[in-house]
Amino acid sequence: MASIDICICTFRRPFLTETLRSVARLDAGGHDVRVIVADNDETPSARKRVQGMLDEMPFATTYLHAPAANICIARNACLDAASGDFLAFIDDDETVSEGWLLALLDKARSEKASAVLGPVRAIYPPEAPDWMTEGDFHSTLPVYVNGTIRTGYTCNVLMRWHAPLRGLRFDTRLGRSGGEDTDFFYRLRAMGGTIAYAPDAVVAEPVTAQRATMAWLVQRRLRFGQTHGMLMSGSRFRAMPKVAAKIAYCGAMTGLTVLSPVARRRNWLRAMLHIGVASSLLGHRTAEHYGQPTAS
Structure with a gap:
């Protein structure tokens, strides 16, 4: 039997109650869960x-x-408190399957x-x-990427919690800007760690009205891109022509798929x-998204 710590970071979110209720219904298989x-x-x-x-x-x-308004402080507090063989993270606006x-x-x-x-399945409102x-x-x-998962996320993950990984902390x-989980798992991989995928380990996340907009999706993709640019190795100026070509290609594909509501938006979000x-390569500062009041 393994010992497992399930970690949930929260910031002013009433939905935490539903998250905890779903955890309470877990099939733990006799393992020691905290x-x-x-x-x-x-x-x-x-x-x-x-x-x-x-x-x-x-x-x-x-x-x-674990104050205040910096998600890494809360995540690192979880890592400091964890003592199990394994450590899991989920978000405070999710529910886990049994x-x-x-x-x-x-x-x-x-x-x-x-x-x-594991997968996080969006639950859309009517x-x-x-x-x-x-x-x-x-x-x-x-x-x-070429058959390998190179980085990860903290909204649905289980990690072995042993040396040398126990020394890892979130930056x-x-x-406040985001990208801390991407950076964390890049460093996990650099230490020789491997990342797998469990398609049956399903977590559900309701999509709030605030997030059910194209504007929110655009901001999310911009932030993902800024994180990727920040973590890119090698010469930034050497990478710019390739990035510019990708922008041009995705822009062209947006035009070519203008009659498809889904494909048009998907191509635009890739752009x-x-x-x-x-x-990020040009040195623009990443906007701060975390630490604002949240709705249930």
Whole structure:
């Protein structure tokens, strides 16, 4: 039997209650599970919410106050508190499926992976536009490059928590702009770690009205691109012609697919990604997105 710490970072989000209720319904397979909630607000605003859930939790649950408004501070507080053989991260606006944890653990063992990612399935509200639900622009899946997953995300992941990985921490300089998880998993890979994918380890994330817009998707892709540009190795100026060519290609494809609501937007978002890369290569500062008030 393994010991597993499930870590949830939170910032003023009432949906945390639903997240914890889904964790309470997990099939843990007899493993020793502990839940760690790290509250990133200036004041311990989530403390009462967590304490109110303790009677429903079948697992030991620890509350940490890890201020303030920098997600890396909360994530690092989870890493400092973790003592299990494995450590998992999910977000405070998600719910996990009953077999989520065992699916991640089985894949970690079968592939001897350092980290295992699972899919985050977007749940769209009835009023979401047809192009958005058809294109499923909000779900999160790993990206393969030449058959290999090179980086990861913290919205659905299980990691082996042993040396030398225990020394890894999230870069607090990225804790308000985003990209800290991408950077973390790049460094995990650089230390010899491997990343696998467990398609059955499903997590669901409702898409809020604030996020169900093209403007939000554009900002998200720009940020992803800025993170990628920041982490690129080699000469930045040497990379610019290739990035510019990708922008031009995606722009052209946007025009060619103008009659397709899904394909047009998908191509435009790819262009935004590469524009974000170019922005980072040119030294533009990444905007801060984390730490703003959130809605349920």
